[in-house]
Amino acid sequence: EAQVTQNPRYLITVTGKKLTVTCSQNMNHEYMSWYRQDPGLGLRQIYYSMNVEATDKGDVPEGYKVSRKEKRNFPLILESPSPNQTSLYFCASSLYVRQPQHFGDGTRLSIL
Amino acid sequence: RKEVEQDPGPFNVPEGATVAFNCTYSNSASQSFFWYRQDCRKEPKLLMSVYSSGNEDGRFTAQLNRASQYISLLIRDSKLSDSATYLCVSSGAVNSGYALNFGKGTSLLVTP
Numbered sequence: 001e002a003q004v005t006q007n008p009r010y011l012i013t014v015t016g017k018k019l020t021v022t023c024s025q026n027m028n029h030e031y032m033s034w035y036r037q038d039p040g041l042g043l044r045q046i047y048y049s050m051n052v053e054a055t056d057k058g059d060v061p062e063g064y065k066v067s068r069k070e071k072r073n074f075p076l077i078l079e080s081p082s083p084n085q086t087s088l089y090f091c092a093s094s095l096y097v098r099q100p101q102h103f104g105d106g107t108r109l110s111i112l
Numbered sequence: 113r114k115e116v117e118q119d120p121g122p123f124n125v126p127e128g129a130t131v132a133f134n135c136t137y138s139n140s141a142s143q144s145f146f147w148y149r150q151d152c153r154k155e156p157k158l159l160m161s162v163y164s165s166g167n168e169d170g171r172f173t174a175q176l177n178r179a180s181q182y183i184s185l186l187i188r189d190s191k192l193s194d195s196a197t198y199l200c201v202s203s204g205a206v207n208s209g210y211a212l213n214f215g216k217g218t219s220l221l222v223t224p
Binding site for chain 2: 097099
């Protein structure tokens with residue numbers, strides 16, 4: 001089954017404790033992206049990747065890192081999480097940049 | 113100014129009604145446009161792509177007006193299951209780094 005898989009689905013952690021949210025797709029898509037969704041602010045793009053070893057900042061990259069060492073994986077790293085990063089996070093992928101995106105189920109992060 | 117703007121609603125309509133949403137985009141270089149549907153706390157799912165010639169999928173019709181920079185979605189014969197938030201998306205503008213731009217969404221509630 002074609003899918004985008006994110007882990008974990010839910011995480012409660014504390015300020016400053018490094019965490020990684022994994023994202024994997026099995027559709028051989030070139031374009032991958034991370035978003036956060038907050039009430040009243042909608043979906044905002046954090047980082048995106050056009051292909052392996054090609055990543056770029058979206059609208060709200062501060063406090064986040066990404067890497068794209070393999071085509072299928074695009075982890076989101078929070079080196080020193082802070083409470084303002086409490087949010088619902090989505091990973092998405094598409095064959096190319098202008099194609100419709102497939103979204104993962106989402107990761108709900110709470111930073112205390 | 114946000115790249116994509118939508119009326120947040122909510123639009124409350126009775127079953128069987130026809131409802132239309134509009135969305136405006138600010139970057140005239142945008143190349144691709146989509147409508148996504150998002151149920152509460154779930155991932156966005158592609159509803160339909162929007163083409164310059166307009167396109168229809170069952171009860172749903174999408175149109176693009178490049179001159180006025182707006183996109184529309186028409187839902188005919190509304191069903192209870194159409195209740196959701198509808199997200200307008202523009203993408204593919206070289207001068208904005210190919211970022212995807214999501215509107216904040218329009219909330220639709222279809223009532224019996």
